[in-house]
Amino acid sequence: MNKIRRAFYQQNAVAAARGLIGAxxxxxxxxxxxxxxxxxxEAYVGPHDLASHSSKGRTKRTEIMFGPAGxxxxxxxxxxxxxxxxxxxxxxxxxxxxxxxxxxxxxxxxDLTGPGKLTRALKITxxxxxxxxxxxxxxxxxxxxxxxxxxxxxxxxxxxAKEWKDALLRFFDAKSPSVSKQGLR
DNA sequence: GCGTCGATGGCA
DNA sequence: GCCATCGACGCG
Numbered sequence: 001m002n003k004i005r006r007a008f009y010q011q012n013a014v015a016a017a018r019g020l021i022g023a024x025x026x027x028x029x030x031x032x033x034x035x036x037x038x039x040x041x042e043a044y045v046g047p048h049d050l051a052s053h054s055s056k057g058r059t060k061r062t063e064i065m066f067g068p069a070g071x072x073x074x075x076x077x078x079x080x081x082x083x084x085x086x087x088x089x090x091x092x093x094x095x096x097x098x099x100x101x102x103x104x105x106x107x108x109x110x111d112l113t114g115p116g117k118l119t120r121a122l123k124i125t126x127x128x129x130x131x132x133x134x135x136x137x138x139x140x141x142x143x144x145x146x147x148x149x150x151x152x153x154x155x156x157x158x159x160x161a162k163e164w165k166d167a168l169l170r171f172f173d174a175k176s177p178s179v180s181k182q183g184l185r
Numbered sequence: 186g187c188g189t190c191g192a193t194g195g196c197a
Numbered sequence: 198g199c200c201a202t203c204g205a206c207g208c209g
Contacts, residue, residue, distance in 0.1 A: 042201070051201070061196065078202050079193025085201085098201055116202045157201050181203090 001141040006134050009069035013088040013095035017043035018171050022148035024141040027122050034122045036102035036112055039176035042155045043169040047094045051161035054094030064130050065094050074129040081116030084124050103178045114180040148173035
């Protein structure tokens with residue numbers, strides 16, 4: 001398995017979100033290594049996408065989304081969950097991919113069937129906001145031997161986003177039992 | 186197996 | 198006053 005390089009993340013968010021289904025997420029923290037296969041993602045395609053945080057413009061929080069691709073965008077939601085995203089596309093385009101669900105690998109048991117549960121189990125927190133994902137701490141691997149059955153659907157929890165709320169920008173592996181609860185449609 | 190609701194904090 | 202969520206409830 002090869003580490004995913006910056007050129008991959010520099011694709012637009014839709015291509016990156018689709019391409020990350022089946023990839024392996026690796027987090028090395030406090031002497032442990034957690035691995036999980038990504039089975040669900042969502043694309044946030046830029047400031048014109050009313051569901052995207054970048055639609056609020058450049059603020060302290062969204063600044064990272066407008067930076068170079070391949071960096072982590074981690075933010076707090078509902079006062080208690082960290083959401084893990086990957087900045088995508090050209091620098092300044094305000095795109096990102098939300099990692100929504102995964103399956104634990106390597107004999108490790110965990111429930112990763114939702115974006116909040118995933119970050120909690122993998123110990124990904126806001127302290128990793130801005131981290132370069134081409135480094136050795138938090139990164140992704142492409143698995144040439146795994147072939148997901150990728151389907152697309154509406155994004156979850158974005159009913160406020162007007163004409164963008166029904167866009168088919170969520171991708172999931174129909175072979176996986178670990179898609180988030182809201183996920184199977 | 187559903188729908189509803191409360192927890193909880195950063196942000197604009 | 199929102200939220201890119203989750204788990205606990207109450208139902209019958």
